[in-house]
Amino acid sequence: MTTLGVASVVIYGAMFIVPGDPATLLVGGSKPNPEALAAVRRQFHLDDPFWQSYLRWLSGAVRGDFGVSLVYRSPVSDLIASRALTTILLVAYAAIVIVIAGVGLGVLAAWKEKRAGVVITMATTVMMGAPTFVMAVIFVAVFATGLGWFPVFGAGSGLTDRLWHLTLPAFALAFSWIAYVAQVTRAAVRDEIRSEHVDTAHARGVPERLILRRHVLRNASGPILTVSGLTVAGLFAGTAVAEQAFGINGIGALLVESAAKQDLAIVQAISLVLVAAFVVVNMLVDLCNALLDPRAAGRAAR
Amino acid sequence: MSALLSIDRLRVELPAAKKGMRTVIHDVSLDVQAGEAVGLVGESGSGKSMTTRAVMRLLPEGARLSGEIRFDGISIPGMDRRALRRWRATRVGMIFQDPRAHINPVRTIGDFLFEGVMLDGRLSTSQARERISHLMRAVGIADVDRRLNQYPHELSGGLLQRVMIAAALTTEPELLLADEPTTALDVTTQEEVIAIIDELRRERGLAMLFITHDLDLAAAVCGRIAVMYAGSIVEEQKADALGLATSHPYTKGLLAARPELGRRERRLQTIEGRPISAFEVGDGCAFATRCPRVRDRCRQERPAPTQVPGGRVACHFIDFIDAAAGSPAVGSGGGTR
């Protein structure tokens, strides 16, 4: 919650930090006419003290009213709402890919340390350095223009078509995060495999599969869940790149466009929404962690 | 009669930090008869815990094992995965040193206890339940139903070790391996836990291999004691014969170093020198670096175990030791247990 509060002040306050008149900034362009400036002042209540105008903006934001975009000349919330679905779909798709592939690879690397472990560790080290936009270029070159399996640009319409269109973006977005989740999973699982209570389970003749499921994975789920959550939260920021790279008309692309045009009303609104999503996901993860770990639950209750 | 557990010339090597292998157990032979309690006593690093791990086949990855370990005539290192699992699940129970670390912290006590019984597959759920609550009471845990739903962090160390003892007994094994079962506990709870183990073992006629660094404790609960030093067994004796004239110099040193209640000493006696690890032992006797009676032969030739009345001693100069004044036997002062 603190994060969200501080974030909102930073996001809104940013335009006041820069030398010069925020109104000029908001209007954009090199030669603002006085009428436009006055209109902007009225709309953003720039003549009021900072805290007053901030609180007015924030209370509007809480109600879903982010004002009107000066570039698009339509309410910011409408602009966001019309693109939200695509972005949410993209994030969800990428998140599923990340969790399945990342956790799967991580567990495999830890369980078969000799054979798979080395290969997966090397692969993930390289994958960690692969930015979304580079993977986007490679995926497009190979799977879209090369093999022709997937469309190059756009988001499609209808659910199946959308998912088909979003496959390459989701994998490009997921790519380096898969490696990250896999490495954390591997470390967590390896720690558990070496833990003493797993020795006990072996000594009691518990079958390997059961040990993996009941003792190793169950106990390693805490750190795995934490990074997965962190990752999903990070995906919201990553959509800016993925959508831009694949020409998808989502929130992220809108953010980039607006930043380039210095359409502050939209940038502020989207940043706040993305940070809120980030914070909410992290809170959910903390909550899940508390439910998973009886020790944490005990501490929280006390 | 052949032994229930028979360890024959066991040798264990572990991969060293850099390269090569390090010997941690050197030609250890030890028998445990059915229903008999044997104490394996030694300092930290002497290889006593590694011996039990070898028996349970819980050695760290990369470990190399030679020699033979037989249970009821069946080779343990030779078992396939299925047979090993079956054996672990039904015929042997293990009590580990630190119950807090050895019981999964995110599962309930009930989960832990039932896991063992149900794997066995011989009991129905209600039979299992009955056996567990019976055992829980036997180890001195009162409100069974409440405890079963609790998590390990909600129980004290002593209680948790009782849970571990109960868990080891749920499958009615023939052999109990107890690896320093009280070291991680408070002094006051130590005695209670030992008493419980001793009593339950006697009642059930279980064989036990009891690992400890405490000679008195071992003598109190075991009929026979093997003393380990730097990866080798230097002496094996009946508990009441320990410390008599024919003992190994190391055992004598240990006995002399015990403080005694009611006897003021200016300074506690210690064994001179630094305890060494098994891989530091050369061709000679493991104890040669610290032995007060060391001769040239000790440094060059490893002594073979020699039969003495009541046991075996691995020392070249038992006759010379004979001449020394005998220390009091173990257990005479610890009879209160």
Add this chain to the structure above:
Amino acid sequence: MSVLQVAPKPDSREITSWGARFDGPTTVACVIVVVFTLAAVFAPVIAPYDPTQVDPSAVYQGPSVAHLLGTDNTGRDILSRLLHGARSSLLGPAIVVLIAAVVGTVIAVSAAWIGGRFDAFVSRALDVIFAFPGLILAIVAVAVIGPGLLAPAAALSISYIPYIARVLRTAAIRQRNLPYIAALEVQGFGAVAICVRHLVPNLLPLLIVQATVSYGYALLDLSAISFLGLGTQPPTPEWGLMVANGQSSIIAGHVEQSLYAGLTILVAVVAFNVLGQGLAKAFMGDDR
């Protein structure tokens, strides 16, 4: 009861030479980093062409002796652009890491030294910054200040402070409690002198490791921002920008520009990562 003492473990840690402690991948990474740095410094000397020189007669040429990596959609030599691009691509993250390292160290050491409420406040503030995605902060900065290297670099400098300060703070607190610090205090040395002359040098290995890894990610973030068109502006050659620039040519089958630039970024990021891990291993014996 027992009188057996626990044997003191003989200290078997051997000090070996630096070279021996660097494993294969680390050495390779180190070489790559050096080569890239040299390329950036000597770009004007070694680049065969002017990176902004447009040649309409030589667009989309494949690799040849004249153009080792081919030419782009306006006939510019890709190799020359990559070499010159190394300058802005590597300079940006250097600024980010430098600022974050200096500010992060000061914050970490003062939090560890002063402790109490100040430390609690610092930790909380670092958590807040940590939770704020760097890319978003950079985009907000661009929206306010305008496109270019300055705005995103400034924003990322702030974002990267927690990555350095958090780890350093923990280590500094550990150092703070060591007897040698107390000994120095008793001798009457001032807090600043102890921090600068003793504490910081002891934290230096950790700082270098964190800075190296951060450098790789800062490079990744900054090139992403350039790719979005919000960072370094054309015609200045920059790797992320080159990926974006070549994108429209991919459909036509000319992948060279985007691909080479993209792979360059990937190699650079991985090299810094591996180097960071290798340094950590060499400094701290951490084999994770």
